[in-house]
Amino acid sequence: MDDLPIEKIAISGPTLASLIQRFSTSPGPIDGLLYGHVSLLTPSTLSDDTSSSSSSLPSTSTSLPPISSSSQTLIATITSFFSLSAGHVNPLLLPTPPPSSSLLGWFSARRRSPLRPSLREFSLSHSLSSLPSLSFPILSSRSSLSPCIFLLLSSPIYDQTIHTHEYRAYQFRSSLLSFDPKSIEVINIGPAFRSHYGAFSPNSPFPSLPCDHSSSMAVDDEKEEEERLRAEQTQLDDCAEGFQVGRLSKLMGNEAANYSAGLENLYGKMLVKIESLARQVEQSSALVFEQENHNRKLKYKAARFTGSE
Amino acid sequence: MASDGVPPIIAAQLNYLLSHFPLSVKIEHLWSGSKFSTGVIDRFTIVIPYCLDFIKWDFIYNSESPISAPDVIFGAEDENFLSFLARNDGVEGNANSAKNCLSDWNGKDPTRLMVLLQQLRDQYMNYQRKRVDEVDDDRLKFEVSTIAFREGIEMHLSSGAEKPEEVKFAVPLTEMNIDKMVHGCPWRHSPKIYLQVIYPVGRKYVSASSAPRLKLLSTSDLKSIFSIEDFKLPPWLDGMCMAEYLPHLEESLEKQILEAVSLIDVRRRFIESLAPLFGRPLEADPIFCRKATFLAGSGAFTFLVHFSISTQFPKQQPGLMLQSSQHMNSHGVPAKSPLITEYPWSPRWETSVMAEKIFEFLVDEALNFKRYCNEAQLQH
Numbered sequence: 001m002d003d004l005p006i007e008k009i010a011i012s013g014p015t016l017a018s019l020i021q022r023f024s025t026s027p028g029p030i031d032g033l034l035y036g037h038v039s040l041l042t043p044s045t046l047s048d049d050t051s052s053s054s055s056s057l058p059s060t061s062t063s064l065p066p067i068s069s070s071s072q073t074l075i076a077t078i079t080s081f082f083s084l085s086a087g088h089v090n091p092l093l094l095p096t097p098p099p100s101s102s103l104l105g106w107f108s109a110r111r112r113s114p115l116r117p118s119l120r121e122f123s124l125s126h127s128l129s130s131l132p133s134l135s136f137p138i139l140s141s142r143s144s145l146s147p148c149i150f151l152l153l154s155s156p157i158y159d160q161t162i163h164t165h166e167y168r169a170y171q172f173r174s175s176l177l178s179f180d181p182k183s184i185e186v187i188n189i190g191p192a193f194r195s196h197y198g199a200f201s202p203n204s205p206f207p208s209l210p211c212d213h214s215s216s217m218a219v220d221d222e223k224e225e226e227e228r229l230r231a232e233q234t235q236l237d238d239c240a241e242g243f244q245v246g247r248l249s250k251l252m253g254n255e256a257a258n259y260s261a262g263l264e265n266l267y268g269k270m271l272v273k274i275e276s277l278a279r280q281v282e283q284s285s286a287l288v289f290e291q292e293n294h295n296r297k298l299k300y301k302a303a304r305f306t307g308s309e
Numbered sequence: 310m311a312s313d314g315v316p317p318i319i320a321a322q323l324n325y326l327l328s329h330f331p332l333s334v335k336i337e338h339l340w341s342g343s344k345f346s347t348g349v350i351d352r353f354t355i356v357i358p359y360c361l362d363f364i365k366w367d368f369i370y371n372s373e374s375p376i377s378a379p380d381v382i383f384g385a386e387d388e389n390f391l392s393f394l395a396r397n398d399g400v401e402g403n404a405n406s407a408k409n410c411l412s413d414w415n416g417k418d419p420t421r422l423m424v425l426l427q428q429l430r431d432q433y434m435n436y437q438r439k440r441v442d443e444v445d446d447d448r449l450k451f452e453v454s455t456i457a458f459r460e461g462i463e464m465h466l467s468s469g470a471e472k473p474e475e476v477k478f479a480v481p482l483t484e485m486n487i488d489k490m491v492h493g494c495p496w497r498h499s500p501k502i503y504l505q506v507i508y509p510v511g512r513k514y515v516s517a518s519s520a521p522r523l524k525l526l527s528t529s530d531l532k533s534i535f536s537i538e539d540f541k542l543p544p545w546l547d548g549m550c551m552a553e554y555l556p557h558l559e560e561s562l563e564k565q566i567l568e569a570v571s572l573i574d575v576r577r578r579f580i581e582s583l584a585p586l587f588g589r590p591l592e593a594d595p596i597f598c599r600k601a602t603f604l605a606g607s608g609a610f611t612f613l614v615h616f617s618i619s620t621q622f623p624k625q626q627p628g629l630m631l632q633s634s635q636h637m638n639s640h641g642v643p644a645k646s647p648l649i650t651e652y653p654w655s656p657r658w659e660t661s662v663m664a665e666k667i668f669e670f671l672v673d674e675a676l677n678f679k680r681y682c683n684e685a686q687l688q689h
Contacts, residue, residue, distance in 0.1 A: 027344050028373035087377060110380075111342040113352065113369050119381040122391040123408065157340060177392040296345065296373075300316070 003175040004138075006038065006182060007073040009149060013188040015078060020165050022083050023109035023153050027292065030109045032083035033094065034149055035101040039139040041073045074138065076104055076149055076171075077187075086110070087120075091127045091134070102136035105129075105149030105172070115154045115166050117179050125150045125172040125179070148172045150179065314350045315339065316375040322422035323353075330423055331498070332358045337365065343372040351375065357430060360463040360479045361505050361526055364433065368422070378414035379422070381429065393436040394429075407432060440466040441476050446510055449476055455552040456480065466510075474510040479503045480555065483563050490570045491534065493596050500531035504558065506551060520545035525562075533597040535569040536620050569620060573598055575660075576618050579627075582660040586668045587614065607675035610635065614671065617648075626654040629667070631674070636682035644682045649674070 023030055079101055089106055097103050106128060108121050117125070128134065129146040137144050150170045155163070170179040187193050250259045315323065326334065335356040343349050351372035356363045367382040383390050394407065407428040415421060441453060441464045456462060461481040468474045481503055488499040507522040523545065527537045543557055576598035580590065587603035591613070594600040601616045613632040619625045629649040636644040652670040654663070 028371055029342070085373075086371060087374075110369060111344065112340060113342060114367055114382050114385075116382055116385060116388070117391065118369065119383070119391065119394070119407070120378075120411070121380075122395065126395055177395050178389070179391075293345065299373075300349070 003148075003173055004074055004143060004145060005173070005180070006076050006145075006149075006171045007041075008183045008185055009076045009078065009151075009169045009171075010185045010187050011078040013186050015080060016167075016186055019081055019083075019107070019109075019151075020153065020167075022081075024165070026083075026085070026109075027296070029086035029111065030083050031086050031089045032081050032107050032109075033089065033097075034078050034081050034104045034107055034151060035097045036077045036079040036104050037101055037139055038074055038076045038104070038136075038145055040141045041075055072141075074145075078104060078149070078151075081107065089124060091124070091131055094134075103134060103147045105147045105151070107151035107153065109153035111155050112157045113154050114157070115152060115168055117150065117152060117170065121150065121152065122179070125170075126174070126177070129172045129174045146174065148174070151184075314341070314348045316349060316351065316370075316372060318375045318416050319351065319370050321419040325419040326355075326423040326426060329420075330426065334358070334426070341372065342369065355426065357426065359430065359433065360437070360465040360477055361503055362465065362477075366429070376416035378411045378416070379425075381425075387433075387436075390433065390436050393439065394432055397432060397435065434463060437463070437465050444474070444476060444510055446476075446508075449508055449510065452478075452508070452551050455550060456555070476508045476510055478506040478508075478551075480506060480551070482555070482559050483566070485563060485566060487531070487534070487566060487570070491573065491596065495596065496530045498528075498530075500528045502527045502531065502537065502562065504555070520549075533599060534573060534620060535566055539621070540565060572620065572622065576622055579618070579622070579660045579663060580616070582664040583616070583667070586664055604634075605671060605675070607672070607679065610675065610679045612675065612678065623656040623658075623663070626650065626652070626656075627667075629671075631671075631678045633678070633682045636686055638685065644685055646678050646681065 019032075022032075080098055082095060086108070094103065106124065108118075108124075125148070129148045131146070135144045135146045148171050150172055151167060152170070153165065153167045155165060167184070169182045169184040171182050172178075173180050250256065323336065327336070337354040337356045339350045339353040341348065341350050342352050349372040351370040352367065354365050354367050356365050364387075365384055369380040369382065371377055397406075407425060410421070410425050410428055438457075441449070444450075444466060453464070456478075459480060463479040465477045465479075466474065467477060481501055483502060486499045488494040488496045503526050505522075505524040505526055523542055525537050525540055525542060527535075531537060540562065543554070543561060545554060573596075580593055580598055580601045583601065583603060584590065587605055590601045590603050592600070592602040599618050599620075601618075603614045603616070605612055605614050611634045613634065615630040615632065617628040617630070619627070629652070631646040631649075633644040638644060652674075653666050658666070
């Protein structure tokens with residue numbers, strides 16, 4: 001197991017946002033596991049030939065940096081996480097990582113506390129990175145790495161007018177027995193982040209939609225697959241209430257005015273359905289919230305009772 | 310202590326810590342980390358005395374589960390302490406390591422927090438010792454090797470970005486149980502006296518034999534019988550080391566403390582000799598004999614005489630303050646004289662003579678004080 005230094009840690013904007021959201025809605029501190037992958041970026045040694053003289057002196061080409069682990073940069077990319085209530089991460093009992101990703105490390109989120117790793121966080125990072133069974137391969141490389149990433153989330157101790165979320169990323173270096181602070185890069189979608197697109201791999205496969213039945217039936221031995229698709233199609237048809245994709249062609253031409261009214265009617269119904277669904281969710285959330293509050297009160301009462309014993 | 314809002318299980322541990330920890334720890338700041346009930350306090354900063362200074366550690370409990378073990382966040386300047394703990398807990402594998410204490414935490418046991426703090430502080434002491442050992446300075450290495458065996462010695466390497474590195478020693482002095490020497494002493498612990506020794510590190514150009522910075526400090530209890538500021542440190546001779554300096558210092562300190570303890574009886578005799586002239590004291594400090602109050606009169610004018618007797622008595626005469634029983638200022642506070650420290654006095658007098666001279670002085674002074682009180686009242 002190597003203890004290679006990671007250059008930086010990348011996380012997609014939505015993943016970080018959902019992590020913060022998960023933390024800010026949880027009643028207490030949370031812990032969780034971070035999944036993703038570590039890839040190797042070989043720095044480009046190709047550069048523009050600025051001096052014409054270099055071509056006449058081929059020996060200068062030996063000054064190019066040798067390909068070694070020191071000249072390569074490791075980037076850890078966090079693609080998903082799994083959260084637990086604090087104190088429930090057990091290095092010996094870990095869930096299996098989602099497909100095509102590895103356990104990179106873990107995170108701890110605790111409200112109103114200093115943004116420094118604590119005793120417990122240090123110990124847990126230490127044990128996670130010292131279990132050889134957990135080490136995972138670095139993409140496009142023969143080396144491997146242990147789950148050494150630690151993400152710490154907190155909020156300021158003193159109340160402030162503007163609520164801030166604080167976070168800091170570390171790599172636990174088992175050879176040095178210390179946390180190494182790392183810069184964290186939030187990756188969003190857009191031209192500025194185009195270079196990172198390759199670093200993300202899909203973690204949920206694109207759903208297979210039956211777009212074109214006639215041509216894709218070349219492989220006919222997948223009867224079961226077809227069955228499943230048919231079942232899905234019926235479900236979709238139920239929602240569409242008789243409106244099929246084929247009928248969309250009627251949106252053009254003479255019948256269009258007539259037809260669009262029907263389509264609008266369908267959308268209207270759908271909106272009503274969504275609204276009532278949203279209301280149901282809201283009501284049940286309120287009930288859950290109330291029940292949680294009640295449970296909390298009981299818990300405090302019980303604590304007071306045991307404390308007075 | 311103010312334990313409002315602290316869950317009872319945590320409060321029990323805190324109270325136990327405050328009343329049983331051998332050093333006087335303080336809880337500096339209590340706050341809540343809960344999302345919903347901000348009144349439930351589950352975090353606090355404990356200020357722990359170390360090497361004549363303080364270390365502040367944050368203890369983070371979880372109000373959602375107060376029975377669980379707390380987490381500790383150490384000071385920002387001690388980031389390597391975690392590595393030290395990880396190394397040492399692994400090596401020693403002893404049953405009373407902080408890690409073991411946390412892994413089989415029993416929230417219902419009120420002693421747990423104190424045990425944890427004690428273990429962590431012990432480790433912190435080892436950690437600082439190791440840091441000092443690693444300093445590359447021959448003189449310091451020599452000093453450490455000669456005095457490290459002293460029980461209770463603490464060391465600290467301070468290194469700031471702006472400040473030059475310094476090694477600080479806190480050397481406990483004398484094994485005297487001063488509390489046992491004073492009859493009826495109310496102190497919880499015997500007062501401690503420390504010599505603080507500060508060596509600058511790595512200044513190659515400073516002459517190797519120059520004296521370190523020395524300062525004598527004591528716990529505040531000692532003030533009642535002995536003022537540490539009045540003690541003159543013996544000179545640090547050229548080329549001296551701590552092992553040479555300390556026995557000499559301890560010897561003269563012990564002599565002075567014995568003398569200070571014997572002075573309590575001198576003060577007691579003085580208060581007793583006041584009684585035949587002034588009558589029984591209204592109030593007197595029976596243990597250290599530093600204060601006494603008598604009721605006196607001059608004709609119809611009655612007043613109180615407060616005696617404050619310094620630890621330097623009889624070298625230094627007692628301070629007197631008169632307080633009228635008949636005059637009040639506009640705020641309803643009894644009229645008082647300023648502190649009187651100048652009147653006939655000789656430390657060589659018998660205590661009965663001292664008392665007589667004070668009594669005589671007060672016969673005249675009472676008239677002045679009465680006039681002063683009447684004038685003050687007329688102005689209102």
